[in-house]
Amino acid sequence: MKIERFAVSLLVLLLFSQTLFAQQKRPLTHQDYDQWESLGSQKISKNGQWVGFQVNPQDGDGRIEIFSFKNPNQRQLIPRGQSYLFTPDDKFAVGKIGVEKDTLYALKLKKTKKDDLPADSLFIYNLAENKLEKLPRVKSFATPEEAGSWVAIHFEKEKKEKTSKETETDSTKKVEKQKKTDGTLLRVRKLDGSVSYDFERVKSYGFSKNGEFLQYQLAEEDTLDNAAIYILNLASGESRLISEGMTSYSDVTFSPQAKYLAYVSTDDSTKAKKPYYSLFITESKGGEVEELVTKGSEGLMANGIVSADGNIRFSEDETRLFFGVSPDYVDYGYENDTTILDEDRVSLDIWGWQDSEIQPMQLKNKSREEKFSYLATIDLATDKITQLADLEVKNVSLESKIEREFGIAWTDAPYRINYSWDVQIGRDLYLVDFKTGSKTLIEKDVSGFPSISPEGKYLYWYDSRDSSWVAYNLAQKSKINLTKDLPFAFYEELHDSPSLPGSYGSAGWLAGDEAFLVYDRFDIWKIDPKSPAAAVNLTQGAGRKTNTVFRRQDLDREERSIDPKSQLLLTAFNEQTKDAGYFMGSFDGKSTPKQLIMSAHRYFGLTKAEESTEVILNKSTYAESPDLYLADLTFKNLKKVSNLNPQQAGVNWGSVELVDYLTNDGEPLQGLLFKPENFDASKKYPMMVYFYERNSDGLHNYRSPAPSASTINIPYFVSNDYLVFVPDIKYDLGLPGPSAYNCIIPGVQSLIARGYVDADNMAIQGQSWGGYQVAYLITQTNMFKAAGAGAPVVNMTSAYGGIRWGTGMSRMFQYEQTQSRIGGTLWEKPVYYIENSPLFFMDRVKTPVLIMHNDEDGSVPWYQGIEMFMALKRLNQPAWLLQYNGEDHNLVQRKNRKDLSVRLSQFFDHYLKGAPAPLWMSEGLPAVQKGKTLKYELEQ
Numbered sequence: 001m002k003i004e005r006f007a008v009s010l011l012v013l014l015l016f017s018q019t020l021f022a023q024q025k026r027p028l029t030h031q032d033y034d035q036w037e038s039l040g041s042q043k044i045s046k047n048g049q050w051v052g053f054q055v056n057p058q059d060g061d062g063r064i065e066i067f068s069f070k071n072p073n074q075r076q077l078i079p080r081g082q083s084y085l086f087t088p089d090d091k092f093a094v095g096k097i098g099v100e101k102d103t104l105y106a107l108k109l110k111k112t113k114k115d116d117l118p119a120d121s122l123f124i125y126n127l128a129e130n131k132l133e134k135l136p137r138v139k140s141f142a143t144p145e146e147a148g149s150w151v152a153i154h155f156e157k158e159k160k161e162k163t164s165k166e167t168e169t170d171s172t173k174k175v176e177k178q179k180k181t182d183g184t185l186l187r188v189r190k191l192d193g194s195v196s197y198d199f200e201r202v203k204s205y206g207f208s209k210n211g212e213f214l215q216y217q218l219a220e221e222d223t224l225d226n227a228a229i230y231i232l233n234l235a236s237g238e239s240r241l242i243s244e245g246m247t248s249y250s251d252v253t254f255s256p257q258a259k260y261l262a263y264v265s266t267d268d269s270t271k272a273k274k275p276y277y278s279l280f281i282t283e284s285k286g287g288e289v290e291e292l293v294t295k296g297s298e299g300l301m302a303n304g305i306v307s308a309d310g311n312i313r314f315s316e317d318e319t320r321l322f323f324g325v326s327p328d329y330v331d332y333g334y335e336n337d338t339t340i341l342d343e344d345r346v347s348l349d350i351w352g353w354q355d356s357e358i359q360p361m362q363l364k365n366k367s368r369e370e371k372f373s374y375l376a377t378i379d380l381a382t383d384k385i386t387q388l389a390d391l392e393v394k395n396v397s398l399e400s401k402i403e404r405e406f407g408i409a410w411t412d413a414p415y416r417i418n419y420s421w422d423v424q425i426g427r428d429l430y431l432v433d434f435k436t437g438s439k440t441l442i443e444k445d446v447s448g449f450p451s452i453s454p455e456g457k458y459l460y461w462y463d464s465r466d467s468s469w470v471a472y473n474l475a476q477k478s479k480i481n482l483t484k485d486l487p488f489a490f491y492e493e494l495h496d497s498p499s500l501p502g503s504y505g506s507a508g509w510l511a512g513d514e515a516f517l518v519y520d521r522f523d524i525w526k527i528d529p530k531s532p533a534a535a536v537n538l539t540q541g542a543g544r545k546t547n548t549v550f551r552r553q554d555l556d557r558e559e560r561s562i563d564p565k566s567q568l569l570l571t572a573f574n575e576q577t578k579d580a581g582y583f584m585g586s587f588d589g590k591s592t593p594k595q596l597i598m599s600a601h602r603y604f605g606l607t608k609a610e611e612s613t614e615v616i617l618n619k620s621t622y623a624e625s626p627d628l629y630l631a632d633l634t635f636k637n638l639k640k641v642s643n644l645n646p647q648q649a650g651v652n653w654g655s656v657e658l659v660d661y662l663t664n665d666g667e668p669l670q671g672l673l674f675k676p677e678n679f680d681a682s683k684k685y686p687m688m689v690y691f692y693e694r695n696s697d698g699l700h701n702y703r704s705p706a707p708s709a710s711t712i713n714i715p716y717f718v719s720n721d722y723l724v725f726v727p728d729i730k731y732d733l734g735l736p737g738p739s740a741y742n743c744i745i746p747g748v749q750s751l752i753a754r755g756y757v758d759a760d761n762m763a764i765q766g767q768s769w770g771g772y773q774v775a776y777l778i779t780q781t782n783m784f785k786a787a788g789a790g791a792p793v794v795n796m797t798s799a800y801g802g803i804r805w806g807t808g809m810s811r812m813f814q815y816e817q818t819q820s821r822i823g824g825t826l827w828e829k830p831v832y833y834i835e836n837s838p839l840f841f842m843d844r845v846k847t848p849v850l851i852m853h854n855d856e857d858g859s860v861p862w863y864q865g866i867e868m869f870m871a872l873k874r875l876n877q878p879a880w881l882l883q884y885n886g887e888d889h890n891l892v893q894r895k896n897r898k899d900l901s902v903r904l905s906q907f908f909d910h911y912l913k914g915a916p917a918p919l920w921m922s923e924g925l926p927a928v929q930k931g932k933t934l935k936y937e938l939e940q
Contacts, residue, residue, distance in 0.1 A: 025652045025677065028705050028719035030901055032651070034059035036704050037644045042628055044069070044616050045086040048609030050127055051616060052084060052093060053628050053642060058706060059894065061101055065642070066093050066125060069614055069630060072641045076132065078123055088211065089149050091128065092191045094141060097121040119156045124191060133193075139184065148211020149192070150234055154202065155185040183219030188232060197237060203227075208258035213284050215242075215261055217249050231261060231284055242282055242289055247275070248308075255314040255321075258284050260380075262292075262312050262321060273336070274329030277306040281321065281380070292378055293323065299385025300376065303328045307373035315402040319380055320434065322398060324373025325387065356416035361808030377434050386437040393439060396432055401560070404456050405434045415445065420810035421825075423817060424464065424500055431459075431474070442472055443479070447500070454561035455513040458529060464500040467491040469518050471529045482532045488520045488544070494694075496731040498816065498823035507552040510587070511561045522549050524570075526589060536589040538568070547576045550583065550593060555608040562587075569633065572598060578658060578699035582606075582635055597635040602626070602700035608633075620702040622656040622674070652677045654718040658699055661750040663730070664742040670696040671727035671747050674718045684758040686912040687723040687751070688712055689784075691744055692770040694728040707897035709890040710767035710790045710852065712904055720905070722912075725751060729773075734829065736821045737776035737836045744773070745781065761785055761912040765904070767852075768792075768860060768889065769819055772838075775868060778849065779841035786911035788904060790852045791860040791889055793820070794868040795839040799861055800826050806858025806888070842871040848878035850907045852900065854887035880907075880921060902936055916940075 034057060041054040041064070051069055056062035064081030067074060078084075084095025099118045107117055122138040125131070137156040144150060183201030190196070203219035212235065218228040228244035229252065243249070243265065252263040261284050268275035278294040295305045310324015334340075349359045357365070374389040375396040389396045389409065397408045409432040415425035426445035432438070442450075448461030450472075459472040460482075468490060469482040483490045495501035507517035507524060515526045522543030527535040543550045553569040568585040570593055581598030585591075597603075604626070605618040613632045620626035625644035631637065659671045672695060676685070690712055705715045714724050727747035731739040744764075752759045762783065766774045767790030774789040793799045802811045815822045815833070822832050834840055849872060853865025865881055872879035882903065884896045891897045909915040920935035929935075 025650055027652050028716045030898065032705050033707050035647065036706065038704065039626065039628055039642060039644065041084060042605060042616055043086055044607055044609045044614060045090045046610040047090045048612030048614035049090065050086060054082065064095060072630065076125055081123065085143065087143050087149060087191060088147050091149065093125040093127060094143060094151055095123055096138060097123055122153055124151065142207055144207040144211030145209045149190055150211060151189060151191050152205055152207065152214060153187045154205065157184050179221040181219045181221045186216055188214055197232065206252065208254040209256065210258050212258050213254065215252050229263065250308050251312045253312040255318040256316055257318060259318050260284060264306060264308055277308050279306050279323050293385060297385055299387060300325055301374060301387045301390055309371035310373035313398060313402060320377055321380055322375060322377045325376045326373050358420055358810060360803050364808030386434065388432050388437055393430060399452060407432050408450055408452065409439055421812040421816055423813045453509050453513045457513040460516065462503040464502065467501060480529050480532060482516060482527045482529065483518065485533050486535055490518065490520050493521050497818055497821050498733055499818050509561050510564050517552065519551060524550055524552065538585055538587065538589040540589065540592045542592045547574055549573045549575060553606060567633065578697060600700065621700045622702060623653055624702065626702050652719045656699060658696065661747050664746055667730060669728045669730065669743055671725060672696055672699060673751065674714055674724040676718055676721050681756050683756060685721065685723045685756055686761040687725060687757050688717050689725045689748060689762065689764045691727055691729060691766055691773060695726045696728050707894060707901045708904060709897055712765050713901065723757060731821050733821055733823045734832050740773040740776060741780050744777065763787060763908050763912055775838040778847040779838045779844045782846045784847055786908055787847045788850045791857055791865065792868060793860055793864050794837060795864060796833045796837045797826060799864055800833065802861040804859055839867055839871060843875055845872060845877055848911060850880050852882040854884045856886055857889045859889040
């Protein structure tokens with residue numbers, strides 16, 4: 001009996017202590033953001049024996065952790081480590097060590113000169129011997145990409161030592177003045193330190209992929225023309241001068257097997273308006289330097305010269321070199337007229353109706369157009385130059401590995417004038433012969449972006465106008481519709497805008513171009529272009545039957561085609577439950593996919609070792625940080641090897657659940673409901689409602705506490721005892737506002753019916769498209785006590801004719817084809833524009849509004865926020881407009897993000913929790929006080 005009483009007492013004490021501990025958990029504060037961690041630079045060595053990752057707080061010093069796959073408990077921690085890699089031989093890890101942020105901040109407060117600030121260091125970690133070496137004041141480093149055990153270390157300039165004045169007995173003695181140069185010391189050494197070469201005055205450098213050679217360039221000293229380029233033979237240690245005395249060297253490139261080194265150079269003055277460049281080549285192991293192409297070389301386009309802005313590429317067999325050509329500079333006279341003062345020069349933009357692009361877009365793309373180069377090639381055996389791109393067909397696409405004598409060329413020039421309102425313009429597609437430069441028209445006005453199949457037998461693309469995948473047989477010169485006769489849609493089934501629907505993508509081609517793997521909404525199909533109707537459903541329809549989306553997991557980043565004898569690893573995501581995992585399929589399609597792992601988590605970031613079956617991946621839920629796990633391709637024993645954010649255990653966090661409800665027109669929808677920790681269904685909670693199209697698939701996404709770029713931080717509000725509801729929205733064309741109402745309001749009402757939502761204290765908040773919907777909703781209902789609208793379009797009639805200054809594009813396309821979903825011009829559908837514009841109904845608004853719209857917004861015209869604010873001010877309705885100076889659509893600067901976070905929480909706490917108003921709300925912030933106070937203080 002005593003034992004039983006003791007057990008009961010112990011149980012009660014345990015339960016009490018757990019309850020007490022839970023009660024002791026604190027809510028998140030704005031001061032928590034900086035310490036919250038995330039993973040980065042997750043790597044596994046080629047042999048699968050070593051793993052590393054970087055842990056970064058949002059603000060502060062991070063670290064790198066490196067360990068053995070088989071023994072992850074013993075690891076090397078490198079404080080402030082960053083930008084690291086495993087060497088090709090899997091023997092070392094090399095990376096940089098940053099300067100301590102607090103130290104750097106303190107020195108900047110003291111106005112320390114830039115040259116006197118501390119610099120980054122380099123670490124070289126011997127994996128097998130567990131030895132760590134550090135080198136100070138490192139600017140950059142590199143290792144060979146594919147082979148070799150070398151590292152190149154580029155050091156910062158040496159600090160000038162300050163010495164006391166010495167008495168000089170010989171008054172005629174002079175100290176030699178140090179020559180000015182941008183070059184610094186480059187050390188090239190074996191990773192184990194057994195061999196080392198030092199080179200002074202180096203400006204830039206680079207290894208050949210195979211690790212046999214390194215090229216380095218010397219910077220000029222003072223005004224001397226002594227820039228130079230060298231090749232270092234890493235095996236012999238011989239450093240060979242390639243060229244010197246030229247004004248500049250650029251685009252220095254080794255061929256794939258390092259047989260050649262090519263570069264672009266000029267000896268024209270750096271002040272020349274248009275320097276003339278030449279293309280040079282030499283054999284890496286020795287030999288003369290040959291000038292391959294220069295001004296006037298036969299084969300270039302008319303008036304063409306070698307471009308310094310091109311991108312040198314070699315074919316894989318090293319027989320062909322590709323380079324850029326630009327038109328020679330044209331002097332129009334006015335620009336270089338020295339008889340005109342700058343103050344008298346005319347500066348204007350002329351908008352012409354016949355222009356293919358409007359002036360803002362031309363100005364935005366001016367630098368790119370000035371540097372545009374037209375692709376050409378030279379046969380290294382015959383020195384024959386062939387111009388591939390020209391003024392009529394500007395674009396030639398090269399594959400990642402150039403193994404064929406032809407490529408794809410295209411132009412959208414005939415259709416470009418429509419781009420301001422039709423972002424789905426077509427392009428004329430050609431096949432270009434690298435030997436002759438001749439172009440063969442494949443098809444005009446193609447709707448899609450063609451690629452070449454691995455064996456070069458087909459071109460293929462998704463035709464959005466036909467909502468199907470097509471292939472073009474190059475031998476037979478015939479077009480094949482791959483999916484039109486199959487029983488399911490290969491376009492996005494949930495597409496709900498006036499634009500053409502996109503595809504679900506493809507997995508690639510089987511070896512020999514034998515079949516093409518393509519996705520429908522749920523399943524994977526194997527299609528033989530020779531008989532598309534006989535396509536095989538590799539997943540046997542299991543995806544559609546179970547609402548599970550199957551996709552092939554790529555295990556080889558260098559893969560060109562898919563080996564049908566290899567494993568078919570599939571990712572899986574259930575659209576209904578949001579569970580995820582991995583399955584094993586087969587390329588013959590004779591069996592349904594076999595489950596390896598499936599759970600109520602998000603899985604992502606899977607990376608396989610190149611030479612073994614070991615993998616690393618991330619796994620998360622709303623409550624579990626996306627930590628790193630070790631596994632093999634069976635996924636039987638996932639081992640967690642990181643421990644992000646242990647401080648979360650002491651914070652009121654919360655949970656998330658999937659909510660099913662019906663829209664006003666009876667359509668089923670889902671949403672996410674976030675609840676505070678220790679949620680009590682008998683209580684009434686204030687509720688925030690946030691939305692932006694569809695979000696329910698993110699059920700298991702971890703959401704870090706972070707200062708706001710534009711929207712409420714969900715963990716912060718949940719931790720501070722709010723419910724947060726995120727409903728999905730489906731749209732009817734022409735009715736974006738009513739569609740939002742019909743989807744959001746029923747979802748909110750379904751939660752109110754559960755009894756734990758304080759219906760008198762609810763708010764909505766959204767940014768951009770979400771900000772528009774907030775503005776619309778408060779003209780239709782007064783059920784929300786407060787609203788936050790970021791960058792809202794409130795007047796579609798004025799916004800329609802505006803410019804997206806970030807791209808220079810007209811906003812017409814947005815209303816006619818994409819997100820705004822009106823589906824016609826302003827003069828075709830004026831009533832739709834007006835009825836979907838909240839501005840015309842602002843007199844109905846009774847909800848206090850916090851607007852954020854920044855004065856350099858490149859997406860939504862800033863005047864939209866002003867129109868909303870001025871209407872509410874005119875109507876004497878409570879409204880505040882936050883305008884962050886110099887910020888774009890979403891806040892970038894962390895100081896501003898922190899500020900917005902404080903103001904969002906103060907605003908909603910005041911209206912939904914009855915907290916005192918901050919002074920910035922009650923008194924405002926007069927311009928004369930700008931920069932002097934933030935007025936976060938609460939009213940007494």
